[in-house]
Amino acid sequence: xxxxxxxxxxVVLLAVILIGVSAATWGAIAKIDYQWRWYxxxxxxxxxxxxxxxxxxxxxxxxxxxxGKNSTVTLAAxxxxxxxxxxxxxxxRVAEGEEMFAGDTIGxxxxxxxxxxxxxxxxxxxxxxxxxxxxxxxxxITGLARVSKNFTLRGLAAVYVECIRGTPxxxxxxxxxxxxxxxxxxxxxxxxxxxxxxxxxAYVAEIxxxxxxxxxxxxxxxxxxxxxxxxxxxxxxxLPQAFKRILPPLSGQFISLIKDSSLVSVIAITDLTKAGRExxxxxxxxxxxxxxxxxxxxLVTSLLSQVVYYMERRFSISD
Amino acid sequence: xxxxxxxxKIFPGRLGPIRAVDKVSTDVARGxxxxxIGPSGxxxxxxxxxxxxxxxFTDGHIIIDxxxxxxxxxxxxxxxxxxxxxxQQFNLFPHKTVLENLTLAQCRVRKRSRKVAEEKxxxxxxxxxxxxxxxxxxxxLSGGQQQRVAIARALAMDPKVMLFDxxxxxxxxxxxxxxxxxxxxxxxEGMTMVVVTHEMGFAREVADRVIFMDEGRVVEVGTxxxxxxxxxxxxxxxxxxxxx
Ligand SMILES: Nc1ncnc2c1ncn2[C@@H]1O[C@H](COP(=O)(O)OP(=O)(O)O)[C@@H](O)[C@H]1O
Ligand SMILES: [Mg+2]
Numbered sequence: 081x082x083x084x085x086x087x088x089x090x091v092v093l094l095a096v097i098l099i100g101v102s103a104a105t106w107g108a109i110a111k112i113d114y115q116w117r118w119y120x121x122x123x124x125x126x127x128x129x130x131x132x133x134x135x136x137x138x139x140x141x142x143x144x145x146x147x148g149k150n151s152t153v154t155l156a157a158x159x160x161x162x163x164x165x166x167x168x169x170x171x172x173r174v175a176e177g178e179e180m181f182a183g184d185t186i187g188x189x190x191x192x193x194x195x196x197x198x199x200x201x202x203x204x205x206x207x208x209x210x211x212x213x214x215x216x217x218x219x220x221i222t223g224l225a226r227v228s229k230n231f232t233l234r235g236l237a238a239v240y241v242e243c244i245r246g247t248p249x250x251x252x253x254x255x256x257x258x259x260x261x262x263x264x265x266x267x268x269x270x271x272x273x274x275x276x277x278x279x280x281x282a283y284v285a286e287i288x289x290x291x292x293x294x295x296x297x298x299x300x301x302x303x304x305x306x307x308x309x310x311x312x313x314x315x316x317x318x319l320p321q322a323f324k325r326i327l328p329p330l331s332g333q334f335i336s337l338i339k340d341s342s343l344v345s346v347i348a349i350t351d352l353t354k355a356g357r358e359x360x361x362x363x364x365x366x367x368x369x370x371x372x373x374x375x376x377x378x379l380v381t382s383l384l385s386q387v388v389y390y391m392e393r394r395f396s397i398s399d
Numbered sequence: 400x401x402x403x404x405x406x407x408k409i410f411p412g413r414l415g416p417i418r419a420v421d422k423v424s425t426d427v428a429r430g431x432x433x434x435x436i437g438p439s440g441x442x443x444x445x446x447x448x449x450x451x452x453x454x455x456f457t458d459g460h461i462i463i464d465x466x467x468x469x470x471x472x473x474x475x476x477x478x479x480x481x482x483x484x485x486x487q488q489f490n491l492f493p494h495k496t497v498l499e500n501l502t503l504a505q506c507r508v509r510k511r512s513r514k515v516a517e518e519k520x521x522x523x524x525x526x527x528x529x530x531x532x533x534x535x536x537x538x539x540l541s542g543g544q545q546q547r548v549a550i551a552r553a554l555a556m557d558p559k560v561m562l563f564d565x566x567x568x569x570x571x572x573x574x575x576x577x578x579x580x581x582x583x584x585x586x587x588e589g590m591t592m593v594v595v596t597h598e599m600g601f602a603r604e605v606a607d608r609v610i611f612m613d614e615g616r617v618v619e620v621g622t623x624x625x626x627x628x629x630x631x632x633x634x635x636x637x638x639x640x641x642x643x
Contacts (some may be wrong), residue, residue: 300492302549306504306556307480313603316503320494 109367117365119371124195124359133165133186141178153186195237200355201376205349207272209336214277215337216330219284226289237285244282250343252279257347274346280337287329291322326393331388335381340376352376400591401427401450401560402496403511403562406459408445408615417447420456427560430589434602434623437612438638442594444614446563449466450593451482464559480508483561484554487568489545491537497524503557509556516555523551528583529533543574543597554585560587563594599642 139157146169153174155163165189174186194202200281244252256275257268266274295318305315345354358374360366408420427433435443448454450461452468452475457636460467463478466501484535502518505511510517528539537639538546546566553561561583567575579601586592586605596602602609602623609626611619611634619626619635627643630636 132431296490298486298488298490299492302484302486304476304550305451305453305479305484307476307481307508308504309476312507316490316507321492324494366629 084176114367116223117363118367118368120275120363121368124197124355124369126192126198127195128190129193130188130190131159133167135180135184136182137161137163138181139163139179141174141176141180144172144176145172148171151187154191155180177320179241187268194381196350196355197376198373200350200352201380203355203375204338204352205343205380207276207349208334208341208343211273211276211280212334214273214336215280215284215333216276216323218281219288220279223286223292226285227292239357241282242283244279245286248281249275249340250346253343253347267333268347268349272341272349276337276341276344279340280333283333283336284330287326288322290329290332291326292318294325295321327388327392329385335384336383338384339377400429400431400464401425401551401593401635402460402462403450404460404462406449406461407457408442408449408454410525411455418615420449421442422459423612423617424459425610425617425620427593429591430607431592431607432590432592433608433610434606435593435595435610435612436597436599436602436638437618441612442615444564447484447564447593447595450560450562451484452481453479453484466568475624476508480504480556481559482506483556485546485549485553485556485561485563485566487565489542489549491539491545491549491552491571492511493537495536496533497529497535497537497540499612500548502539504552505555519555520551523554524548526554526584527551528577541574543577546570546578547572550578550581550585563596565593565595565597567596567598591629598641599627611638614636 085173135155135157137157137159139155139369141153142156142162143152143154145319150166150167151169153165153167153172154159155165157163165186167189171188172186174180180186222240225233226241228234228371243261250316251381253272253275256278260266260274261268263270299317299321300313304315308316315368341351345357348354350358352373356369360369361371403423403425406420406423407418410417419440421441423446424551425433435446437443441465445454449456449468450463453503456469458467461483465472466478468475468478491497492503495503498517499518501523502513502516504514505516507515507521523532524533527542528551529547532544533539533546537548540548549559550561567578569577575598579598581603582592585607594601594606595613604623606623608618609623611626611630611632612615613634619630619632621630625637626635630639
């Protein structure tokens with residue numbers, strides 16, 4: 081991109097292609113006569129929940145003070161206790177002097193609540209974060225084992241990596257849940273995190289191994305020649321240099337993990353994908369919900385990419 | 400100080416075993432400067448790397464200050480801390496500043512406090528003539544400066560012996576002198592040194608003894624005087640004719 085004046089035809093071409101694809105999609109949808117119901121979507125992010133305020137004891141309402149939108153209700157209970165509520169003025173069910181019995185409704189309050197999409201997103205995020213953490217530890221240990229001098233360690237690591245990389249994640253999740261989960265009586269969350277961690281750990285191990293091997297041999301020789309032992313050399317010299325190089329593929333792996341975590345919805349963990357499926361069964365807004373779910377994944381992954389990009393620039397100071 | 404007895408190193412090469420070092424025996428006394436010369440592939444680097452245990456040897460003994468490296472019970476980390484090594488490619492740690500390059504092993508291996516290590520580092524940087532570069536990363540330094548930092552890094556451990564493996568071979572010609580000057584100064588101060596080099600001028604000026612190696616063997620040993628004026632071996636004569 082050296083000559084700006086020469087890039088504009090390509091920008092136009094890009095725009096034309098994108099608009100063309102959008103138009104074609106639009107046309108296809110118009111053909112099947114789909115009823116868009118976007119208005120149904122926002123409530124699955126946030127919704128206003130009404131809650132009835134009920135008195136827990138018998139008593140008499142002493143005062144009802146209106147202060148605009150809300151009202152304060154005070155009740156003198158039979159046992160001498162004084163109880164107080166804040167309810168919305170429009171929803172008041174009581175007047176001053178009224179006798180109340182336990183369980184009677186005083187009025188209503190409403191609160192903003194997180195909808196299933198937000199809960200799903202939260203589940204996806206923490207599942208991915210926890211799995212990433214374990215995958216990183218597992219991958220680091222396995223990666224180190226892959227380059228170790230000990231044959232048994234190398235062999236174990238190789239078997240693990242090959243088994244995981246040679247089988248589909250979906251099958252691994254099934255094995256974790258229906259086999260291991262049953263045998264060891266594990267919860268679905270443990271099975272899901274376990275499967276995701278084992279899966280990502282194998283890929284992290286390969287990234288770590290490649291990273292370690294990419295550090296010039298002279299670096300560890302220089303370190304060893306100063307009397308530093310194997311662990312100090314790994315920790316102070318090799319890993320920091322390897323880390324800079326493995327950061328891009330590593331972050332790519334973790335971003336993949338966020339997307340791959342959608343597969344745990346098959347063992348009934350209510351992540352973002354499962355939340356989407358549940359909403360569709362009650363709204364039939366299939367297209368809208370899947371588009372929104374995709375956009376939420378995209379938002380998270382691109383935010384993460386930005387963070388990684390920033391970190392890479394920070395780490396490149398010494399080059 | 401260093402006693403090598405019939406040191407042999409055999410690599411399992413693709414076309415059969417390679418005798419990189421073949422029954423090399425030599426003594427290096429305290430304060431002595433030994434220069435090892437010889438054609439490429441004659442086993443000079445391998446021999447040097449055996450002395451600080453970067454390479455294990457197949458047969459023979461290397462005894463440093465009474466400790467036999469061939470003994471399995473010998474802690475190689477302790478040996479390496481006592482034997483400084485300077486590499487052809489400098490091998491500075493690129494993710495650490497010059498100062499950190501000099502202090503890291505002092506703190507980790509010698510267990511010195513940061514303050515003590517930094518004082519030592521600064522005084523060594525003054526000694527090699529680049530006190531102002533302490534805060535820089537190695538990539539910002541010229542080749543000659545990097546090699547001088549590498550020498551200072553090895554010296555920071557207070558080694559009993561310094562090994563140099565072609566320390567000026569990767570340098571632009573105009574920077575060779577500044578590195579050789581540091582090495583000459585070290586030699587004058589009485590440091591025990593084993594130097595693999597193609598710098599014949601340095602060998603002639605500083606060496607107490609010259610060892611000529613070819614095909615893994617010591618072919619000729621002598622004072623620089625003897626070696627450069629009338630070597631006895633044909634191969635040494637041939638080699639000298641090529642390099643001088
Ligand atoms: N790690 C190794 N594996 C196999 N062969 C090696 C290895 N290192 C050195 N050699 C061989 O040993 C011989 C001596 O090498 P080297 O000690 O580097 O010689 P010099 O430093 O004198 O040039 C060469 O034939 C070289 O190919
Ligand atoms: Mg060499």
